[in-house]
Amino acid sequence: MTAGRLARRAAHWLLVLLLLLGGIVMVFPLFWLASTSLRPAPELNIVPPHLLPDHWTLENYTKVFASAPMFTYLWNSFVFATVSTVFILLTSTIAGYVFAKFKVPGNNLLFMLVLATAIVPFEIYMVPLFTQMNALGLVNKPLGLFLPFLVLSYGIFFMRQNTMTSVPDELLDAARIDGMGEFAIAFRLVPRLLAPALFALAILAFIQAWTAFIWPLLILNDPKLFPMEVGLSQFANNFSVDFGVTSAGAVIALLPTIIAFLILRRRIVDGITLTGIKG
């Protein structure tokens, strides 16, 4: 091997090392939460902190379960994210399919409206939305939390694009000639052709609801109804809990996401790049 090639290989491995170091820095905060959650209270004040606990303990987990309804928070988040995902898939597929395949008067206007609202972030209209929910008596009710998360303008746009590219007109006409009704086509045939797009949208919708913060913070005040994000933030703002207990709570909040990510990592990354936006 010549000296030049040797130098180039050395440079290559140095680069790999640097990228890996950067990657370790990226996951360090997650590691640090786990490590802090497993150390006893006196060890929290050691300076400089040790990377791993000197004495491993689960007492922070017992404390967090004793002082906050963690399972309720998780369950609330799960129900919220599931309901939101199911409805967003349903409403986006129906509207996207109709906008892509049916020439009906007024449809174009409606679709322009969908596009126009897709660029308006939630934070812009949360104040009037709150007054609407208040008028319906839905403040501090699960339905008040769910309602704004049942439709997604971007989802309608996304499903329309995908219907145009993956559902050929010839196939729909063939199905009609075979005597399939419009409803059967829309609810049985079309979703099968849209499976990858539906999966990507499902990931987007689930993450969006699972990580939602400001709306649940506004609309709910009963801790029994809090999803994890809000429950955890209120719990951590309490001066009486130390870092160990807070970390244990954070780890519990992170676990479902990390497990889901480890199982589905490629498909999640592909889904994110396909939809192009995140929650």
Place this chain on the structure above:
Amino acid sequence: MTNPVAAVRRVPPRTWARYRFVAIVLTPVMLLFLYLRVVPTAQAFLMSFFDWKLIKPADKFVGLDNYVKLLGDHNFREAFFNTTLFAVATTIVSVLLALLLAAFLARVVTGRLGGAIELLYFAPVLVPMVPVTLGWREIFNYDHGILNSALGLVGIQKQPWLSDPQMALVAVIILSVWKQLGYNLIILLVGMRAIPREFHEAAAVDGAGAWSQFRHITLPLLRPVTLFVIVITTISAYNVFTQVYVLASDVQGSPGRLVRVLVYDIFENGFRFFKMGYASAEAVYLFLIILALTIIQFRFLRGSSQ
């Protein structure tokens, strides 16, 4: 002129079945959509011209008063300044880092190893904001946080990350860059991998080095993707709330007070002081910023595809 009744009769029954189908399935979706998106958005504009309280809606029409008053409001100015600084810094740092990483991961360190490294950088993207912000709160802690300990090792004195407003803004930027980087990275990687290999091979034959290839092939061809990433990062940065709310409590423990950002100020005006017209005018200002960014993006995207 055709007779309208005759015109309707001429529509074949098959088409009627389709219209009926569309009416049945689209109506509920559109009603939800109108009620949950169009009505509140329109109302945000409407409310901004009124003195509007939760218990006294549309109390008094005040024209542009709310908008004018906001311009002189110390809190609003501080929030606008902080949010803009935050958005610009977060965007520049996260996009530059992502470009650098993507250049290496697309062309130099590829395969399984590259994929594994990519996942490490991507990990923060999907995790919920509140728990990881709590993790950063420990890292930034003044007395026994690991960041101040690490800085001590290289001779830098302890920094008041979470008690000094300016340092707290820096802390929020660090956390947000960390959270955003992986997303920017994968989008840029997809863009870079779509550039045909032949371009780079041809340039290499002509004697272009790695930097010159990056500068003269990758960057120009990647322009639309880079612009997309810049705009989407800036927009989401202008809407920053959660991490500030959790990280930047003031001395009394009021969440989010230490680094005032626009969404926090809207939140406070609307739901602590119940000045909902005033809060809506503020939201419209925020919307105008986002609209301008979106228009820039569409302009440039159209420009580059010609």
